[in-house]
Amino acid sequence: MSPRTSKDECIVGKYSQRQSRARCMRPAAVSTKQSFPLAMMIPTLPLEVIDAIIDESSADRPTLQALALTHHGYLDRCQKHLFRDVELSTARIIPQQHSRLHEALVHQSHLGAYVKTLKISLPDYRGELAYATYSTTLPGTLDKMTHLQALHITYLPNLSLSKWGELRNSLLNLFSLATLESVVFESIMYFPLQALDWFCYVKDLCFSHVSFNTGSSSSLLTLPTPPPPTDRNRLKSLSFRYCPSQTLEFFVKHTRNPNSTLCIDHLESFTINPWTEPSSDSIMEILIGCREHVRGLRWALGSTESCTFISPLLAQCNTD
Incomplete structure (x- = not known):
């Protein structure tokens, strides 16, 4: 150390040298005003990831609507969930x-x-x-x-x-x-029974508080001829909830017609609520027809007298 150089001057000199070396090692800043467009600098997610995000947001309509507006490529994917x-x-x-x-x-x-x-x-x-x-x-x-x-x-x-x-x-x-595949009718009066022949492919059918109109003279109930089925449609699931016994009776009678589109002999699930004595004959006819296929049977008793009808019916079915 030179006699003329103080200790403080040496410390300042070494610090300046370190800063100079640090500036040399630091990468140069890239200006977005140069030849690189901003869109090229934004990472693009794979479509598989986008699809997964949209699927996870399927119940969130505001999110789907917002996402549909961010990119034209996302619009169709979001619309499939929105509609x-x-x-x-x-x-x-x-x-x-x-x-x-x-x-x-x-x-x-x-x-x-x-x-x-x-x-x-x-x-x-x-x-x-x-x-x-x-x-x-x-x-x-x-x-x-x-x-x-x-x-x-x-x-x-x-x-x-x-x-x-x-x-x-x-x-x-x-x-x-x-x-x-699935149809539910709820709280409908005088539904035209003939309309059932249009269910060429339905597998699950449910009636709740429904009554049928079997008349054919009224022009109101006149229906066009249904498309001829290649084979009768075999229902898999049938439910009657709080329907009059006549509704069940009319339905069974209609499906027993060989010209009917619907077939109930291959039911896998049958629900009747409530199970009343007037409807027991129709229930028995349904269960006897599908006894080799039915696996699920659900009912609620409408009266204590209905208990006498349960055991002989269940004995003929393969329910657990």
Whole structure:
């Protein structure tokens, strides 16, 4: 050390040398204003990851709607979830919303194939016939749903009070879809029994608070001839919940007709609630026909007298 150099000056000099070496080793900053576009600097997720994110968000409509707007490539994937379950009910969907749905299905015809589950609830907020019942656009909306898998129609108080003729053909087209597997009718009065012959492919059928109209003279109940089935449709699951005994009786009598589309001799599951004495003959006829196939039987007794009918029926079935 030179006599003229103080100890503090040596320390400062060594610190300056270290900073100089650090600046030399530091990578140069890249300016986004150079020749590299910003889009090239954003990492792209594989489509498999995007699909997984969309699938996990299938129940979160706001997230799906936001994601659909971020990239054109995500739009179709999100729409498959956004249109999968549709509910037409004045409790959940007002006429303006139904109009937007109709316009979407008409102008983008591929969206109709994305609808897999449809629920139609017919009463309106006034307790009268619903907007959906007399809507002029509803038939056209239904006609676009070409790949429906599950249908739930609830509360049609009386077909004679509704414009059944305008809605009829569209509903029958839904009934006969090859993709339709499950149908639920709830709180429907005087449903035309002949409409059952349009269920060419349905496997699960449920009636809750339903009565049938078997008359054929009324022009209101006149139905077009159903498409001829290549073979009778074998139902797998059948349920009657809080239906009059006549409903069950009419249904069994109709399906026993060899010209009927539906066949109940291969049922795997049968539900009756409640099980009442007047309906026991019809129940016995169903169980005897499907006794080699049925695996699930559920019932609720309507009266203590019904107990006497249970043991002989169950003895003929393969239920656990």
